[in-house]
Amino acid sequence: MLKKQYRLTKTKDFEKIWQKGRSFFIKEIGIKFLANNLDCSRFGIIVPNKVIRKAVLRNKIKRRLRNMIKKRMPLIKEGVDCVFLARPGIGELTFQELEERVDFILKNSRFNLILNIFKKLGIRY
RNA sequence: AUAUAGAGUUAGAAAAUCGUUCUUCGGGAUAGGUGGGGGGAGGAAAGUCCGGACACCUCCCGCCUUUUCGGCGGGAAAGUGAUAGUGGCUAACGGCCACCGGGAGCAGAGAUUUUGAAAGUCUCUCGAGAAUUUCAAAAUUUUCAAGCCUAGGGAAAGUGCAACAGAAACAUACAGCCGACCCCUCACCACUUUUGAAAAAAAUUAAGUAGAUAGAGUAAAAAAUUUUAUAAAUUUUAUAAAAAAAGAAAUAGAAUUUAGAAAAUUUUUUUCAAAAGUGGUGAGGGGGGCAAUGGUGAAAUCGUGAGGUAAGAGCUCACGCGCGCCUAUGGAGACAUAGCGCGGGGCAAACCCUAUCUGGUGAAAGAGCAAAUUUGGUAGCUCGUUUGAGCUUAGCAGUAAUGCCAAGCCUAGAUAGAUGGCCUUCAAAAACAGAAUCCGGCUUAUUAUCUGCUUGCUUUG
RNA sequence: GUGAGCGUAGUGUAAUGGUUAGCACAAGAACCUGUGGAGUUCUUAGCGGGGGUUCGAAUCCCCUCGCUCACC
Numbered sequence: 001m002l003k004k005q006y007r008l009t010k011t012k013d014f015e016k017i018w019q020k021g022r023s024f025f026i027k028e029i030g031i032k033f034l035a036n037n038l039d040c041s042r043f044g045i046i047v048p049n050k051v052i053r054k055a056v057l058r059n060k061i062k063r064r065l066r067n068m069i070k071k072r073m074p075l076i077k078e079g080v081d082c083v084f085l086a087r088p089g090i091g092e093l094t095f096q097e098l099e100e101r102v103d104f105i106l107k108n109s110r111f112n113l114i115l116n117i118f119k120k121l122g123i124r125y
Numbered sequence: 126a127u128a129u130a131g132a133g134u135u136a137g138a139a140a141a142u143c144g145u146u147c148u149u150c151g152g153g154a155u156a157g158g159u160g161g162g163g164g165g166a167g168g169a170a171a172g173u174c175c176g177g178a179c180a181c182c183u184c185c186c187g188c189c190u191u192u193u194c195g196g197c198g199g200g201a202a203a204g205u206g207a208u209a210g211u212g213g214c215u216a217a218c219g220g221c222c223a224c225c226g227g228g229a230g231c232a233g234a235g236a237u238u239u240u241g242a243a244a245g246u247c248u249c250u251c252g253a254g255a256a257u258u259u260c261a262a263a264a265u266u267u268u269c270a271a272g273c274c275u276a277g278g279g280a281a282a283g284u285g286c287a288a289c290a291g292a293a294a295c296a297u298a299c300a301g302c303c304g305a306c307c308c309c310u311c312a313c314c315a316c317u318u319u320u321g322a323a324a325a326a327a328a329u330u331a332a333g334u335a336g337a338u339a340g341a342g343u344a345a346a347a348a349a350u351u352u353u354a355u356a357a358a359u360u361u362u363a364u365a366a367a368a369a370a371a372g373a374a375a376u377a378g379a380a381u382u383u384a385g386a387a388a389a390u391u392u393u394u395u396u397c398a399a400a401a402g403u404g405g406u407g408a409g410g411g412g413g414g415c416a417a418u419g420g421u422g423a424a425a426u427c428g429u430g431a432g433g434u435a436a437g438a439g440c441u442c443a444c445g446c447g448c449g450c451c452u453a454u455g456g457a458g459a460c461a462u463a464g465c466g467c468g469g470g471g472c473a474a475a476c477c478c479u480a481u482c483u484g485g486u487g488a489a490a491g492a493g494c495a496a497a498u499u500u501g502g503u504a505g506c507u508c509g510u511u512u513g514a515g516c517u518u519a520g521c522a523g524u525a526a527u528g529c530c531a532a533g534c535c536u537a538g539a540u541a542g543a544u545g546g547c548c549u550u551c552a553a554a555a556a557c558a559g560a561a562u563c564c565g566g567c568u569u570a571u572u573a574u575c576u577g578c579u580u581g582c583u584u585u586g
Numbered sequence: 587g588u589g590a591g592c593g594u595a596g597u598g599u600a601a602u603g604g605u606u607a608g609c610a611c612a613a614g615a616a617c618c619u620g621u622g623g624a625g626u627u628c629u630u631a632g633c634g635g636g637g638g639u640u641c642g643a644a645u646c647c648c649c650u651c652g653c654u655c656a657c658c
Contacts, residue, residue, distance in 0.1 A: 007541075008541070009540085009541060009542095010541090011541085014541080044541065045541075046541080054558075054559090055171090055558080055559055056557095056558055056559055058559095059542095059543095059544095059545095059559065060545080062541095062542095062545095063543095063544085063545045063546085064545075064546075066144090066145090066545080067143090067144075067545060067546050068546090070143085070144070070546095071143090071546090095546070095547095
């Protein structure tokens, strides 16, 4: 789990992001985000009941996404609220495949979600 | 020892690292944060098919306080819905336990049939046949241990339903059978009565006659007289009785005597004809009796057999089945057995009736704190919330479900919702699957391991 | 968490407990036409699954699977 300050907990926040946020979707996964006025970024994960029927699988995907986010926390820009949305087909992916998809979303530099610290440091990501 | 329907147990372990939640401890003035220790999904957490706990609300009753408000205790009429063998268990249940009834039916056992083998017996054509017994196999069938299935009140309150087929689906009609009973018609037979005809016999009358013939045969009858009696007149008369006269005579009557008809009438018998009546037989019709027969169907007035009857029928009997406001015995009871009686279709998972249970709403119940913004209240936060119909072990009661009691233990509590990522070893780490107020059941999904009541087979004693 | 409804050929849909589950479109074959379309004729293919009640179940009852909707 993320710490509480990095989590989105209120229904209103979700609604706000859903209405005003910008989005990017691929087949298995999508992301919506909106700038907030805080120092840190907050994250939420949505795995709808209709996409995955079984509760065990649903929890598993949440756990995996949480872990991935945790690993990439330092790379992500501050002051953004992100909501990850699972889409049909995500249940058949392995851990590595899901990791690739998440990286693909985050790397999409159109929205400058990932900081350019790597470039500054000279590390190739 | 092995296999096993069914039933039950367990649900990974150890190690490293990154990370999460609850709790506890440390330093710290507090908060935030940080460090150490400990705990952290299931047998189904699932489906939501039932039942309860808990909370509030509605209505009614009682008590307390009271102008009211309110507090405590008890209860749920109708309706709706549910349940349905008996007894027990339970907080409660549609659950569980034990039993009862019903069903299907494996093994086993019995019976029948067939086939084969063996044994002795009998027969004769002397190498075949016959039946019997024993053994084995197969088929059919009966009874069926253990185990399995069973929503199992009421069809002797009422309504309703049963396609097609069938005469007919619960009401007795139709076809049909019968000809016992009643009525009518026809035919035949028998009997009785009446009438008529014919024949025969007998009797009566005719008639001891007619008529004919042939005999026999002699003194009777009558008259007169006398006597007696009676009656009337008084001499006599009448009647009756007796006696005598009367003989070869009197032409001695063919008077007498013997034999002897017919017609007619009546009766009986027989035959024939007609009418009426009675009875029988046969045929037909109507009334009547019957529900056996009708082959269809899932189901046909209980089944089979015998008696019985005009024909038939539980009409009677035997065996078997069913039912009961009945009796006895056994049982706590369902019920069982025996007797007695009845007389006998199905469906209530069709409506319905009976009995029992059921007031309503669900954690989005409910209680509290409370920002911007003073009251109230909203956002939000906290509680409810995991010490409970709890778990483990032992003892006692009970066939069991379960209950009582003792000791020990505390064993998830999240709230965008906690167990994951990477990696090593244990052979393989898996299947179904994730708590959301809690608990008891049911149902469904599913893997591996273990136990082994029962049963089968084998071995040993 | 609570409540309601639905499931029938490839698709859409009908049905009183009782005929061989009907209809339309689609699919296939044949005919027709110079060819195609249209048309005509024929064929294929079905009650979500399991169990029960009943003589008989798509229909009644129970369990289950799947789908949809409503409340918040």
